[in-house]
Amino acid sequence: MSSRQEQLALNLSEQRERLAAACAAAGRSASEVTIIAVTKTYPVADVLALAALGVTDIGENRDQEAAAKAAATADAGVEVRWHFVGQLQRNKCRSVVTYADMVHSVDSVPLARALAGAADRHRERPLDVLVQVSIDGDAARGGAIEGAADPEREVRAVVDEIAGSPALRLRGVMAVAPVRWEPAEAFAKLGEVAEWIRADHPDATVVSAGMSADLEQAVNAGATHVRLGGAILGNRLPPAVA
Numbered sequence: 001m002s003s004r005q006e007q008l009a010l011n012l013s014e015q016r017e018r019l020a021a022a023c024a025a026a027g028r029s030a031s032e033v034t035i036i037a038v039t040k041t042y043p044v045a046d047v048l049a050l051a052a053l054g055v056t057d058i059g060e061n062r063d064q065e066a067a068a069k070a071a072a073t074a075d076a077g078v079e080v081r082w083h084f085v086g087q088l089q090r091n092k093c094r095s096v097v098t099y100a101d102m103v104h105s106v107d108s109v110p111l112a113r114a115l116a117g118a119a120d121r122h123r124e125r126p127l128d129v130l131v132q133v134s135i136d137g138d139a140a141r142g143g144a145i146e147g148a149a150d151p152e153r154e155v156r157a158v159v160d161e162i163a164g165s166p167a168l169r170l171r172g173v174m175a176v177a178p179v180r181w182e183p184a185e186a187f188a189k190l191g192e193v194a195e196w197i198r199a200d201h202p203d204a205t206v207v208s209a210g211m212s213a214d215l216e217q218a219v220n221a222g223a224t225h226v227r228l229g230g231a232i233l234g235n236r237l238p239p240a241v242a
């Protein structure tokens, strides 16, 4: 193993233990929560190393980078699930639907419509999507908003648009805790949204919440997927030596 692989193995085992402890503290089974390793800005070699360590879910936030890594990973004969977690522009939908297994960041009616159109034309199977929910209602940042001034950003409207699109499957919700909020409060609010959506859409069971800094609070509030970047990949860029 290279020292980079050893470092990733160590970080990963620490985060798996951390997740197990968080699940135990919340009275949940560790098997209920999936770790998504967010590999943005890190090389495809790290994706391959993580896959070899049993990580099957990889997150990325920019299409150009994600598309290249997905292609290189497939070329290496390695299969992982790709999660698109970043803000998505409508003109990137066509590309994203060709490699993504789940898009976490659907936050407007026009985006849902563009994604559905692209998925219909450029995929064989429906695309799993999550509604990204804004916790603080700040329209300048990502996320659909409960009681939005703009009807195209309203959570209910985005949910309905996705649910009405045969090329998309509504699988749940995603959020990023706002900086000024207590993560526990933010994720409790997300849990409420997840619950009313699930009442109408029983397959919408995914709650994508929690990052390196707030995994415990997210797990305690019912997260099914945590998105870990720095905690696994490191907070600095790795040395450029192979």
Ligand SMILES: *Cc1c(COP(=O)(O)O)cnc(C)c1O
Residues within 6 Å of the ligand: 038, 040, 061, 085, 086, 176, 211, 212, 213, 227, 228, 229, 230, 231
């Ligand atoms: C980068 C990123 C993460 C991972 O963040 P860390 O703090 O490095 O764990 C999670 N979610 C999204 C949407 C991201 O862009």
